[in-house]
Amino acid sequence: MRRIAWTHYAAPQTFYGLAGVCWKPLALLALALALAGMWVGFMVAPADAQQGEGYRIIFVHVPVSWMSMIIYLAMAFWGVVCLVFRARMAGMLSQALAPTGALFAFLSLWTGALWGKPMWGAWWVWDARLTSELILFFLYIGFIALTSAIQDPRRADRAGALVAIVGAVNVPIIYFSVKWWNTLHQGASVSLTRSPSMAQTMLWGMLLMALACWVYTVAIVLYRTRSLILQRERHADWVAQLPELNPGLRP
Amino acid sequence: MSALWSLLRRDLLLALRRPSEVLTVVFFFVVVAALFPLAVGPERATLRMLAPGVLWVGALLASLLALNRLFEADHHDGTLEQMLLSGTPLTLLVVAKIAAHWVLCGLPLVLLAPLLGVLFDLSGDALGVLALSLLIGTPVLSCIGAIGAALTLGLRGGGVLLALLVLPLFVPVLVFGAGAVEALAAGLGSGAHLSILMALLLLSGLFSPWACAQALRIALE
Amino acid sequence: MRWESWSAFWHMGGYAVYVWGSVGVSFALLGLEAWWARRERERTLAWLRAEQAAHAHDSLGGQP
Numbered sequence: 311m312r313r314i315a316w317t318h319y320a321a322p323q324t325f326y327g328l329a330g331v332c333w334k335p336l337a338l339l340a341l342a343l344a345l346a347g348m349w350v351g352f353m354v355a356p357a358d359a360q361q362g363e364g365y366r367i368i369f370v371h372v373p374v375s376w377m378s379m380i381i382y383l384a385m386a387f388w389g390v391v392c393l394v395f396r397a398r399m400a401g402m403l404s405q406a407l408a409p410t411g412a413l414f415a416f417l418s419l420w421t422g423a424l425w426g427k428p429m430w431g432a433w434w435v436w437d438a439r440l441t442s443e444l445i446l447f448f449l450y451i452g453f454i455a456l457t458s459a460i461q462d463p464r465r466a467d468r469a470g471a472l473v474a475i476v477g478a479v480n481v482p483i484i485y486f487s488v489k490w491w492n493t494l495h496q497g498a499s500v501s502l503t504r505s506p507s508m509a510q511t512m513l514w515g516m517l518l519m520a521l522a523c524w525v526y527t528v529a530i531v532l533y534r535t536r537s538l539i540l541q542r543e544r545h546a547d548w549v550a551q552l553p554e555l556n557p558g559l560r561p
Numbered sequence: 562m563s564a565l566w567s568l569l570r571r572d573l574l575l576a577l578r579r580p581s582e583v584l585t586v587v588f589f590f591v592v593v594a595a596l597f598p599l600a601v602g603p604e605r606a607t608l609r610m611l612a613p614g615v616l617w618v619g620a621l622l623a624s625l626l627a628l629n630r631l632f633e634a635d636h637h638d639g640t641l642e643q644m645l646l647s648g649t650p651l652t653l654l655v656v657a658k659i660a661a662h663w664v665l666c667g668l669p670l671v672l673l674a675p676l677l678g679v680l681f682d683l684s685g686d687a688l689g690v691l692a693l694s695l696l697i698g699t700p701v702l703s704c705i706g707a708i709g710a711a712l713t714l715g716l717r718g719g720g721v722l723l724a725l726l727v728l729p730l731f732v733p734v735l736v737f738g739a740g741a742v743e744a745l746a747a748g749l750g751s752g753a754h755l756s757i758l759m760a761l762l763l764l765s766g767l768f769s770p771w772a773c774a775q776a777l778r779i780a781l782e
Numbered sequence: 783m784r785w786e787s788w789s790a791f792w793h794m795g796g797y798a799v800y801v802w803g804s805v806g807v808s809f810a811l812l813g814l815e816a817w818w819a820r821r822e823r824e825r826t827l828a829w830l831r832a833e834q835a836a837h838a839h840d841s842l843g844g845q846p
Contacts, residue, residue, distance in 0.1 A: 337816075348805075353785075363795030367804045374808065393775075413815055421804040428800050445729045452726040459716045468779040469712050473726060476708060476772060480730050483761075487733035491740060526812065530819055537823045544830055554827055555834060 320399050322539045323548045329532035336529035340522050347373075347518030355511040364428050368512075371421035373520040374414045375439075377527060378446060379481075381411035385453070386478030389471030399535075401467025402542065404474060405457055406534040410527050412450035418443050438489040445484055449477045463542055564649040565657045572661035575634075582630060586623045586666045587673065593619035594677040605682045612681035613691065613742035619677075620670045620695055621702060621731055627666040628706040628727070629720050631658060632777070636714055645781055651774040659700075659707045659770065667699030683742075690751045691742050697758040698738040704769035705730050711776035734761060 319325050351369035358365040385404045392400035422440050423433045434440070453473050460466035543549050576583060597615045598608055635641040644654050674695050675688040683691065709727035713719040741754035785791040794801045 352791075357795065362797065364797035364800055366794070366797075366801050370804050370808050410815065413811060417808050417811060420807060424800045424804045428797055445732055448725065448729045452722075452729065455722055455725055456712060456716075459713075459718060459722055465779060465782070469776070472708075472712065472772065472776055472779060476730070480733075483733050484729065487736040487757075491736045530816060534819045534822070537819070537826045540823075540826045540830060544833065549830070550834065555830055 320397050322399060322402075322543050323546070325399055326536055326539050329536050333529045333532040333536075336525055336532070340526035340529055343518055343522035343525060347515055347522050350511060350518055351515030355515050356509060361429060364425070367421050367425040369515050369519050371418060371425055372516050373523045374421065375418040375443060376520055377523045378411055378414035378418050378443065378450075380524070381407050381414060381527060382446060382449070382474070382481070383478060385411065385474040389474035389478075392467055392471040393475075398464075398467070398542070401463075401471065402535055402538045403531065404467070404470055406531045406538055407527075408450060408454050408457070408470075409534075410530055412447065412454060414523070414527075415443060415447040415450055419447060436492065438485070438492040441488045441492070442481075442485045445488070446481065449481075453477070562653075564647075565653050568654055568657035569661050569664075572658065573664060576661070576665050582627055583665050583669060586627050587669050589626055590619050590623040590670055590673060591677065593622070594680060598680065608681040609683060609687075609746070612678060612683050612687075613739040613746075615681070616674055616677060616691060617695075617698075617735055617739040617742075620674065620699065621735055623670060624666055624699060624702045624706060625724055625727065627662065628703075628710045629723060631662055631707055631710040632714055641777070642781060645777065651777060652770045655707065655711075655770045655773045655777070659703050659773070662707070663700050663703040667695075667703055670699055671695045687742055687745055690745050690755075694738040694741040694751070694755060694758060697755065697762050698734045701734050701758070701761050701765045702731060704765040704773075705734075707773045708769055708776055711773045711780055714777070714780040734758070737761070 319328055347369065351366060355366075357363050385407045388400040388404040388407070391397055392404065419440065422443070426435050426440075427433050453470055456473055457466045457470040460469055540549060549555070594616060597611065601607055601611065632641060635644070645651060647654075671692055675692050678688045678691050706723075706727050709723045709730075712726065713723045716722060737754045737757045741751040741758065744754055745751045792798060792802070
């Protein structure tokens with residue numbers, strides 16, 4: 311069996327090409343999945359016995375929450391690759407992931423608030439998951455602020471990598487401490503998760519929307535990384551010869 | 562080891578000659594503790610309830626104030642590069658810096674807290690647990706904060722950036738630290754909270770110096 | 783199909799503000815993100831073209 315040359319795509323030039331080919335079909339796939347998910351969630355799934363039609367927010371809230379956490383793990387993963395293998399692409403991928411992750415974290419908080427208001431009467435409840443999500447949002451903002459503040463790209467990559475790793479290691483500790491804090495102070499837990507006995511269609515709707523978010527993330531990160539590559543590698547010959555910069559040239 | 566001690570002694574001596582930093586931390590802590598009752602009213606039950614949180618947040622923010630300058634002075638006069646180039650493992654030197662920071666900024670808070678707790682009408686037991694929780698918790702703050710200080714070395718807007726990076730990581734310490742005193746007040750006993758704080762101290766004590774050394778290398782290379 | 787009419791769909795059992803507020807803002811912000819990424823790329827390309835033109839001018843057709 312032929313060994314896949316992963317390291318082949320670790321070079322900015324080859325990654326640029328790969329990303330250029332992949333992002334558009336992925337974006338279309340994300341759109342299709344989102345439409346399918348919205349269809350199942352809003353047209354097929356039944357109303358909830360207790361929450362009526364209002365529960366349908368979970369078809370957005372749960373996928374964006376999942377993605378905000380998965381993206382942070384991905385950032386930490388690429389952070390490890392960046393520090394251990396000193397790979398430039400890993401650093402760029404981490405930085406490309408951060409804005410999308412931060413956005414998903416914000417949307418998780420926004421949709422959580424809009425769900426909480428009609429259901430529990432308050433725009434914000436200090437339940438363990440929402441509070442942890444808020445802290446995750448701050449971790450993202452910290453990462454973005456730090457990497458933006460550092461001029462040297464290599465230092466920015468490596469500092470960001472360390473922040474992502476330290477943050478990822480701390481997220482379980484933070485979550486545990488917030489959960490502890492919450493149960494001590496509140497007694498009965500106010501949970502925004504659904505009960506186990508969920509209709510099949512509801513699960514399908516959430517799954518499709520989660521997939522849509524994931525594919526969208528891959529697409530936009532690939533697209534954004536291309537811009538990062540252009541900025542970082544601007545002195546390279548291959549950049550100067552790109553068709554985007556030489557409109558007259560025929561390949 | 563001797564390098565560790567000499568660095569620790571040097572930092573303490575330097576701080577003694579320029580006590581403004583230590584005084585800033587202490588002053589801030591006292592001011593926070595004094596302002597809160599003025600803001601929420603003199604009702605003793607309310608103050609007793611708020612005290613653990615207020616004093617812990619005050620201690621946390623006071624520690625943050627001094628973290629900025631953990632490596633700043635050494636970075637300016639080139640001592641930090643010397644430390645990097647010297648034969649002594651950087652991790653060991655970082656331990657010395659963190660220890661100095663705690664002695665100068667954490668320990669005063671631990672000693673002051675019971676006095677300030679009296680302002681909030683805390684019982685004797687509660688004062689004891691408060692001091693103990695701060696004793697265990699403030700070194701954790703120094704350890705975690707040092708990583709942030711190393712990462713933001715020399716950056717403009719460093720203070721705010723440092724706070725942003727480090728405050729999410731402080732949350733567990735805050736929760737268990739203040740929670741220990743509150744658990745005591747609720748009759749549940751502070752043992753569990755203090756044990757978890759100890760665990761956090763062990764974890765951060767083991768890993769933070771190494772992570773901080775890596776951060777220094779990243780900042781200085 | 784779950785809904786008797788389109789107006790019932792938009793009404794969402796009284797939860798219209800919350801449901802459509804969530805869905806709407808989510809799609810809007812994600813769309814904004816995509817637009818922003820595209821704008822970033824166009825600005826990068828424009829900047830690179832300007833740099834290229836400046837270098838060509840400097841080196842007068844010689845090696846960059």
